[in-house]
Every structure is written in C-alpha cells, then in structure tokens.
Amino acid sequence: MSLLSLDKLTVRRGVCPVVDGVSFTVQPGEFVGLIGPNGAGKTSLLRGALGLLPHEGRSSLSALPAAARARAAAFMPQGREIAWPVTVETLVALGRSGQPEDGTAVEEALRRMALQGYRGRKATALSGGEQARVLIARVLAQETPLVLADEPVAGLDPEAQIRTMQVFAGLAAEGRSVIASIHDLGLAARHCSRLLLLHRGQLIADGTPAEVLTDQLLADAFGIKGFHAMTPEGPVFQPTEVLR
Numbered sequence: 001m002s003l004l005s006l007d008k009l010t011v012r013r014g015v016c017p018v019v020d021g022v023s024f025t026v027q028p029g030e031f032v033g034l035i036g037p038n039g040a041g042k043t044s045l046l047r048g049a050l051g052l053l054p055h056e057g058r059s060s061l062s063a064l065p066a067a068a069r070a071r072a073a074a075f076m077p078q079g080r081e082i083a084w085p086v087t088v089e090t091l092v093a094l095g096r097s098g099q100p101e102d103g104t105a106v107e108e109a110l111r112r113m114a115l116q117g118y119r120g121r122k123a124t125a126l127s128g129g130e131q132a133r134v135l136i137a138r139v140l141a142q143e144t145p146l147v148l149a150d151e152p153v154a155g156l157d158p159e160a161q162i163r164t165m166q167v168f169a170g171l172a173a174e175g176r177s178v179i180a181s182i183h184d185l186g187l188a189a190r191h192c193s194r195l196l197l198l199h200r201g202q203l204i205a206d207g208t209p210a211e212v213l214t215d216q217l218l219a220d221a222f223g224i225k226g227f228h229a230m231t232p233e234g235p236v237f238q239p240t241e242v243l244r
C-alpha cells in the first residue's frame with residue numbers, strides 16, 4: 001500500500017498555480033529527493049500534500065483526519081525557529097505528543113542524530129545547525145511510516161549532512177519512506193533512491209538519480225551543467241557550470 005498518493009495536486013498562491021497538476025505515488029522503502037530551482041514549488045507541494053495549504057486535486061494525506069494524518073506522516077518545515085527554551089530531550093520528546101510515551105523512540109532519535117551529548121542543553125542556546133539536527137530528531141521520534149522534510153540538510157556541516165542523508169536512507173531500508181526537498185544535487189544523487197524534479201510548479205521528471213540528473217534536464221530546469229562519475233562508493237555528481 002502506498003504511503004502518499006497525489007493526483008493532479010494544484011496549489012495556488014494568488015491566482016497563479018505554483019504547484020500545477022502534480023501526480024505521483026510513494027511506496028514504502030523509498031527515499032525521495034524533491035529537487036528544483038528556487039521558487040519551483042517544493043515547499044508548496046509538501047505543504048499542499050499535508051493539507052497545510054488549500055489545494056485542488058487529491059492528496060491521500062490531506063484527505064485523512066488530523067489524528068490519523070499525524071500517525072501517518074511527520075513534517076519538518078523549512079522554518080527552524082525554536083520558540084521555547086526547553087531542553088533538547090524535551091523538544092525531541094514533543095515528537096511523541098499524542099502517542100504513548102516511549103523513551104526508546106526519543107533515545108533512538110537522539111542517537112541517530114548524534115545528539116546524546118546535547119540532551120540537557122537548552123534548545124534555544126544551540127547553533128542553527130545544531131537546532132536543525134534537534135528538529136530532525138523530533139521528526140524521527142514520531143516514528144511515522146512517512147517523513148516529509150523541507151530542506152532538512154540546509155545549513156548543516158558536511159558530517160551532519162551525510163549523517164542525515166544516511167539516516168533517511170536507513171529509514172527507507174527499514175520499509176519507511178522519506179520525501180525531502182534538497183538543493184544539494186550531489187547529496188541527492190548519492191543517497192536518494194528516487195528524484196522528483198519540479199520546474200515552475202510542474203513535475204518534469206521522476207526517476208532514479210541517473211534518469212533525472214541528465215544534461216538536458218539540468219540545463220532545462222537549473223540552467224547548469226554537471227560532472228557525473230560512478231565510484232566504488234556510489235554515484236558522484238557535482239554541478240560545474242552555469243549555462244545561461
């Protein structure tokens with residue numbers, strides 16, 4: 001059974017569609033990278049799919065009652081503001097709200113994001129990247145079948161970026177699924193099992209990283225050229241040149 005199904009999802013900001021008739025289905029075990037230039041509609045797509053923005057078309061998630069939706073999917077928004085000076089452990093445990101208390105889930109989330117040493121620190125007194133890791137851990141503590149994350153690795157150092165991508169790939173290997181918007185095409189090529197390429201609100205490519213990061217699609221959507229290589233450790237992709 002699919003974890004998310006969108007059928008002609010359209011989100012308007014004002015009169016213009018910023019997500020324009022997007023359809024796709026996500027199955028258990030997928031790590032989906034949502035890519036596209038600034039303003040392509042990635043955030044609007046994620047928020048529309050969750051029912052946080054008015055939309056036309058159908059999203060299997062937004063169709064659910066709120067409580068069932070919270071059990072089905074966890075969401076990490078783009079905004080990273082942490083308002084309350086609670087400890088890291090308390091903030092991560094908030095991911096369990098409405099679910100039975102489960103110290104193991106919180107502990108596991110702290111471990112996955114290498115935050116055990118931060119558990120007693122005030123979340124508001126952490127750096128931007130550290131706060132982002134705490135917010136990812138809160139999403140992990142929810143233990144939902146699906147995670148939606150809006151630019152989760154933005155602002156993280158290279159170790160935390162790779163760790164986060166590996167954590168998401170690990171969730172997919174366990175049969176859960178992740179959809180993450182991401183600007184770093186190298187990380188997306190290396191860790192995602194599938195990429196969705198949005199351009200001006202439309203889904204213009206959907207496939208493996210090799211199928212999506214083609215010269216033509218990179219030129220059309222991003223106006224760039226890139227370097228590809230297959231190494232024993234996995235695929236490598238590096239944007240190299242602006243074409244326009």
Ligand SMILES: Nc1ncnc2c1ncn2[C@@H]1O[C@H](COP(=O)(O)OP(=O)(O)OP(=O)(O)O)[C@@H](O)[C@H]1O
Pocket residue numbers: 013014018036037038039040041042043044045
């Ligand atoms: N509150 C708003 N009111 C009007 N237009 C908006 C609003 N928020 C976003 N938009 C427009 O909707 C379009 C899609 O924006 P969205 O934030 O979904 O793009 P994105 O792909 O997530 O971009 P980025 O990579 O820059 O985060 C853009 O053209 C943007 O200018």
